[in-house]
Amino acid sequence: MGWEGFGARVWAARRSLSLSLDYLAAQVYVTTGMLQEVESGALDPGRRVTQDLDRELRLAGQLWDAWAAAHLATLLQGGATVTDALPEVLQVRAYAPLVLPDPYLTDAYATALHRAERPMACASLDEDRPHVGRLLPTSGSAPYHCLVIDEGALTRTLAGPDATRAQLLHLHRLAQSDRITVHVIPTGTPYHPGLRGAFWTLNYSPAHTLVYTPQPCGPGHLTSEATHVKTYADLFATLQGVALSAEDSLHRITEIAARVPTPERRALHS
Template sequence: MAVQRQDQDRSSPGGQGWERFGARVRVARENLGRSLDEVAEAAVVSSHMLAAIEAGEEAPGRRVVECLDRDFSACGVLLDAWARVFISARLADGMPVDRLEGDAAQVRIYDPFAVPEPFRTPEYAAALDRSASPMRRAPADDRGVRRLLRADHAPPYFRVVLDEAALHRPVGTPEITREQLRRLRSLIDKDHIALHVLPAAGPGHPCPRGGFRLLTFSPHHALAFNPHAFGPGQLITDADRVHGYTDLFSALLAEALPEHASAALLADAIGRETPRAITAGPPGDPLIATTSAADPAALARP
């Protein structure tokens, strides 16, 4: 998402925002009588990097700040201070939302129409692009999936709510849809990804207007994001509006199925999409018919 660039002292390491944060780290360390080496070891960084953080010359990542906050018994205060500077600096730099997600502690996603962007296979993403822009052919972009699973990256905790229809809506070819569902099934086996399906047979829909995301960086700092069919979408920073989206996600979660039931529904959707080979005639008959479990009429044909 492109955001107008602001003054350097708010947008980059070495500016006043990071200098104030670094000074706060230094004061907390000195008040505890700790050396740079002692604190650096607890935060799993070098003493040189910690000195650069304290001088405002280095912008630390969330995991380092979480270690510092825990080591200083700051109860989230230091993490809040980091999140305030981080969000301001990154928005001033025009950082897109998909890169902001990497430093969030939690990402909550609601998508009523399709498997959400961070979990799409390249083929599934390309098929969605083609359906939205039938006159234009854009290459698939799998950066979200690769970044999500990168070995050297500590991903956020993802909690995803999908409408049941998104599991059954064909996108591209049947094979593309099938592979996407299998991909989603493999991803939700990971500890940091939780899937909840909003059943089609449920009561009135809590959010009939479209999908959104919530990016939480610290106990008191979060952003909301509304994706658009074209363009970068709308990033929401106003605290009252973000709180409204937080309440809305809670309402969606209350109506959605728990994780184990959602996984079972996903497995059922994969089963319906998976072609199965059946044999006709006596044992050893070479006649083999390939059909889909989603087509009971085909199974009944002679």
């Protein structure tokens, strides 16, 4: 179903409840003109407005799912990258076996990671990598995030002690947010099925999810193919099951940060 079909559903539901355009627009905090564009199929209303419409029109999630289907079809038909896909996401689940994903990085650590990757990266392809915004502990309007990460990604030396400690403390602060959960898979955990590479699942509604697989160069790959989505969702659940709890993961991050040499320790050692 495209945007014309979506708009027709909004129009039919509004008429069935005998609601005026002006009244419904006021209830969902948009202009009457914008709601007219939605009903005509000329505009993607976005997830927030759609959820409000779904509630006001008493559609029990049906309109939300219809929006997600149309939104994902538009993204994939347009050759979208993960940067294009993220703004309307409800929940991001990310698994990272080697390095922290971009949203969790400090500027200093991101610079060190970029420097480490540069020898194996083609400059022209590096320019094609997605630019993903950084998370902040106070990002109240951000989607929900759940990160599962191997402990080796936190202990691997990529930056100096100060930048490394700052990165770990930043991750710790993020993990205390109501919208961000971090699970650490401890070093020494037996073989698990996530060792072949990183992936994200991007959830737009209860029934519609994209999978993103990042790559060292280029934009990575997005897919909504149902079998792949289910496989990655099951894989994430398995990885979360072998990881530490969110509370124990916070303690582990603190322990790792405490082992990073401080300036005083370096001075005493020398």
